[in-house]
Amino acid sequence: MMAPGLIISAPASGAGKTMVTLGLLAAFRAAGLAVQPFKNGPDYIDPAFHAAAAGRPSYNLDSWAMGEARLAGLASFAQGADLVLAEGSMGLFDGVASAGELGNGASAELAARAGWPVVLVLDVSGQAQSAAAVALGFARMAQDVRLAGVILNKVASPRHEALIRDGMARVGIEVLGALPRRSDLTLPERHLGLVQAGEHEGLAETLASLGSFVASHVDLERLRAMASGGFASGQPVAVPPPGQRVALAWDGAFSFVYPHLLAGWRAAGAEILPFSPLANQAPDDSADVCWLPGGYPELHAGPLAAAESFRAGLNHFAQTRPVHGECGGYMAMGQVLVDAKGTPHRMAGLLGLETSFAKRKMHLGYRLARLEAPIPGYGADTRLRGHEFHYATILAQPDQPLAHVEDANGAAVPETGSRRGLATGSFFHMIAQASA
Missing domain, CATH: 3.40.50.880 (Class I glutamine amidotransferase (GATase) domain)
Known part of the structure; x- marks a missing residue:
């Protein structure tokens, strides 16, 4: 079996899951852990940032395009890791309408197959206790997807945080961290997503700042304790090279x-x-x-x-x-x-x-x-x-x-x-x- 893991997801794109994932990778790495990153679905850009933050290559896992043997084979890249962090794509349950031969490509499906608990990143701008209703809906959407807890993003003030925590406590959802609003910790974007990691000046410094920021506002020990699951490791499925x-x-x-x-x-x-x-x-x-x-x-x-x-x-x-x-x-x-x-x-x-x-x-x-x-x-x-x-x-x-x-x-x-x-x-x- 591979190292225990978590999948970092959100209700929708733009909630901050990439920034949170990068911050967690950098924070755990700074704490001395070997963390293996993965990315759900088709994405070239995020894995390059994952690799820079974790110091290990990040690989794509895709339930629509990959069969069980290929997914299990990719698990072998987590050998030697203490923890697996997989970043979701779009919203947690977003996938194709028809699952086809293999699956629908949603992050929730990957979480269910791997047995990874979900950490839901919530952009709480403009809401307080109502955020708990959103989280509760995600927690109850599918019986085979387990919500570990939430990380609150873009928290406006201590009072704002207290109100949200009160709502989460009422419905029994654990708050694993609360990130205050920060306008300076951003990565530039263009029409296909983030500007590529290799083009980003000062990337190492940005990742270090993200790691420090996340470590200060997220319970890393609790987060790691909640990690579980993982694919049974197998031999990577052979990939025919285009030439020698x-x-x-x-x-x-x-x-x-x-x-x-x-x-x-x-x-x-x-x-x-x-x-x-x-x-x-x-x-x-x-x-x-x-x-x-x-x-x-x-x-x-x-x-x-x-x-x-x-x-x-x-x-x-x-x-x-x-x-x-x-x-x-x-x-x-x-x-x-x-x-x-x-x-x-x-x-x-x-x-x-x-x-x-x-x-x-x-x-x-x-x-x-x-x-x-x-x-x-x-x-x-x-x-x-x-x-x-x-x-x-x-x-x-x-x-x-x-x-x-x-x-x-x-x-x-x-x-x-x-x-x-x-x-x-x-x-x-x-x-x-x-x-x-």
Whole structure:
């Protein structure tokens, strides 16, 4: 069994669960504990902050995309930890309407499967005893989800805190901490979420301040004592690497690769060869495959358009070896990317794709893809589970479709991806093969 754990959740996004999770990770680490972080659902950005706070890589757990064997296999990453802290996504019970083959992806479902008690973060702005009614509803919503207690966030004053504690006491819900309002302990955001951890100046100092703040206002000993549950540890499910030597684009424009996939590639013996398109670097010519992950090419369209060595090297590589792009990487492989100001920028031209951010529209949700042609690591007809999250509009997608793609309800979506020669790409972010 893995170390005992807790899942940090909230009634809705924006309640402060990421800041509380980071503060708890930093506080427990400062107290000498080894804490293993996890993140529920599809998210690239939060796990990087978790890793910086905990000093250990954070991994995604997803009940919609991952079977029991894969979830149990990921439990092995908690070996040697004293405590597991998993951050939820959205609201505690928020998931897809149809659970499909595996699950609905909600944090509550993950808590039930792992047996982790839930710590509910409540933004108590503008309410007092009424917060207890919210907490009580969450406590009674599902019999297989156990509420350990609540952490109050954005408490206005000692009197405000006393009123809320009185309400919680009346319904038998334990208050594990109360965090006063702080406008200085924030992390900058952009359209896909928080600004990436690697771009955040003074991150170590911010995390240390968060840890100290949380340690001063949360009962850490009580919180740790309430941890329990955990998946039965198993061997990680094998992840087919895209190649033996993988040229991986990695910089401020391209960094969205799930940690469990990189760990799986390395476990299979693959060597990762990072390169930076923003630094005008071409993929290593000794690699047998090139992978362009998602990220923020729309924020760096000008430098990418000017990166002649990168573009020439990528085109040379694609003449003899596979190149695959996900979301941002897919856009960079296309002909044109129109930025938010309406300015078109030339991309690599491996595919005919043209995309625009001039009129942004959010595309978000789980996706099930059946490949109509092979991609590095997977053959035609393979079923892959993943998600889509971007604001780009497709102006042109003239090449052959890469996959038949459906949303979580089984409805076909038009973002099929593209293929031309040895180049393939899609807005689809892969999480796991559908068979495991």
